[in-house]
Amino acid sequence: MKELNLAILGLGTVGSGVVKIIEENHQQIKDTMNKDLNIKKILVRDVNKSRPISTARYELTDNIEDIIEDDTIDIVIEVMGNVSPTVDWLKQLIQNGKHVITANKDLLAIHLKELEDLAEQQGVALKFEASVAGGIPIVNAINNGLNANNISKFMGIFNGTSNFILSKMTRDRAPFDEALTEAQELGFAESDPTDDVEGIDAARKVVITSYLSFNQVINLKDVTCRGISDVSIGDIQAAEAFDFKIKLIGKGTYANGKVTSSVEPTLIHNTHQLAAVEDEYNAIYVIGDAVGETMFYGKGAGSLATGSAVVSDLLNVALLFESKLHTLPPHFELKTEETKEMIESDAPVTLKEKESFYIVLQNANQDVEQLEKSLKQDLPFHKSLKLVNRDEQTVAALVVGIDEAPGNILSTKGYEIEKIYPVEGV
Numbered sequence: 001m002k003e004l005n006l007a008i009l010g011l012g013t014v015g016s017g018v019v020k021i022i023e024e025n026h027q028q029i030k031d032t033m034n035k036d037l038n039i040k041k042i043l044v045r046d047v048n049k050s051r052p053i054s055t056a057r058y059e060l061t062d063n064i065e066d067i068i069e070d071d072t073i074d075i076v077i078e079v080m081g082n083v084s085p086t087v088d089w090l091k092q093l094i095q096n097g098k099h100v101i102t103a104n105k106d107l108l109a110i111h112l113k114e115l116e117d118l119a120e121q122q123g124v125a126l127k128f129e130a131s132v133a134g135g136i137p138i139v140n141a142i143n144n145g146l147n148a149n150n151i152s153k154f155m156g157i158f159n160g161t162s163n164f165i166l167s168k169m170t171r172d173r174a175p176f177d178e179a180l181t182e183a184q185e186l187g188f189a190e191s192d193p194t195d196d197v198e199g200i201d202a203a204r205k206v207v208i209t210s211y212l213s214f215n216q217v218i219n220l221k222d223v224t225c226r227g228i229s230d231v232s233i234g235d236i237q238a239a240e241a242f243d244f245k246i247k248l249i250g251k252g253t254y255a256n257g258k259v260t261s262s263v264e265p266t267l268i269h270n271t272h273q274l275a276a277v278e279d280e281y282n283a284i285y286v287i288g289d290a291v292g293e294t295m296f297y298g299k300g301a302g303s304l305a306t307g308s309a310v311v312s313d314l315l316n317v318a319l320l321f322e323s324k325l326h327t328l329p330p331h332f333e334l335k336t337e338e339t340k341e342m343i344e345s346d347a348p349v350t351l352k353e354k355e356s357f358y359i360v361l362q363n364a365n366q367d368v369e370q371l372e373k374s375l376k377q378d379l380p381f382h383k384s385l386k387l388v389n390r391d392e393q394t395v396a397a398l399v400v401g402i403d404e405a406p407g408n409i410l411s412t413k414g415y416e417i418e419k420i421y422p423v424e425g426v
């Protein structure tokens with residue numbers, strides 16, 4: 001029986017999960033692949049550090065050249081993180097004819113297309129299932145399961161840390177700082193939580209998911225990105241009064257020939273499936289023209305959940321390896337000649353469908369009824385408007401089915417806007 005030699009870069013949370021899954025299922029993997037899978041080398045920073053798994057049978061190295069230059073290694077799993085020097089190492093590995101599997105969303109949000117093109121040139125596979133929503137097989141679902149569809153929209157909870165914090169704020173009325181401290185104590189948040197709570201981690205996943213869904217490269221800086229640190233208990237209560245929950249939603253839409261992408265606190269109606277996604281869980285909702293609405297739910301992080309996605313890539317690469325089918329065909333392209341022209345034009349994006357917004361306004365001692373009357377007159381055509389007192393100084397308004405984004409219009413008319421969040425599921 002032939003051997004398939006594997007190297008793993010990184011033996012932290014995800015790396016240990018990958019090794020554990022491979023060890024526990026060694027015989028099944030061997031039977032499925034008809035090859036003996038051999039973990040030949042593992043790259044770490046510190047070869048003497050004590051590890052949560054036994055490493056006695058593996059060759060640990062702190063020198064990447066030991067792996068790049070080893071012609072017997074067929075597949076490399078990168079679970080070490082960071083953009084630099086990792087991206088240069090991945091390029092060298094691909095150039096040396098090795099298939100690469102990575103969980104590294106930080107790196108892919110910038111270099112995915114470049115690495116994919118290089119892998120195609122070299123005739124090797126580049127797989128990254130674990131980079132979006134950890135254990136949820138969303139990459140494979142969009143690339144393969146939904147490849148008979150034109151995808152017009154996806155939206156989802158891409159970050160477990162912020163979802164845990166918002167769930168805690170909603171359930172226990174715990175303020176943001178207290179909920180964050182509990183997330184850190186339970187290991188759901190890093191000691192520096194900036195990327196998670198400010199939406200940056202989710203934005204990276206939105207970049208990758210937009211590329212998969214719409215076949216278009218978007219830049220991280222083009223994702224409108226707002227985190228949850230300004231969500232207050234007052235907002236959560238106002239949202240509840242309107243029958244909504246607040247979630248940090250990453251979204252990509254393809255409308256008027258343009259991709260629009262964002263990560264923002266969003267009001268989700270309680271009847272929408274995303275409203276029921278609590279704590280550290282992730283969920284992604286995708287709309288395809290043939291299939292309609294779909295939703296994928298599960299753990300977005302963790303040693304074994306993320307390891308599951310990495311090992312799934314490993315099996316796919318190993319199985320496709322012999323048949324030379326390294327890249328399955330992507331789903332249908334959404335771009336027609338007409339939409340390509342629109343993508344290249346600088347015309348401003350207008351709201352295609354009627355949209356809905358949650359608006360917090362300073363209430364300069366007016367009563368709510370008076371404010372409602374003036375808003376009804378001042379807002380462009382809208383289907384419905386509801387108001388509740390948010391606190392002593394502010395009023396929260398829910399505007400449903402409006403023709404134009406309300407921010408500029410209200411500002412020019414002298415309203416003092418504290419915040420505007422999008423609304424979904426109405």
Ligand SMILES: NC(=O)c1ccc[n+]([C@@H]2O[C@H](COP(=O)([O-])OP(=O)(O)OC[C@H]3O[C@@H](n4cnc5c(N)ncnc54)[C@H](OP(=O)(O)O)[C@@H]3O)[C@@H](O)[C@H]2O)c1
Pocket residue numbers: 009010011012013014015043044045046047049062078079080081082103104105106130131134300301302303306
């Ligand atoms: N954690 C999750 O649940 C999760 C979920 C989805 C995706 N991811 C992605 O998976 C990747 C790994 O995450 P993780 O949580 O497993 O990280 P981690 O626990 O910090 O582990 C990183 C590992 O990489 C090694 N490493 C880091 N820099 C290195 C360098 N320059 N040279 C050699 N070895 C180096 C470290 O070696 P030492 O042990 O010797 O320090 C460590 O073993 C990241 O890209 C992350 O974004 C993680």
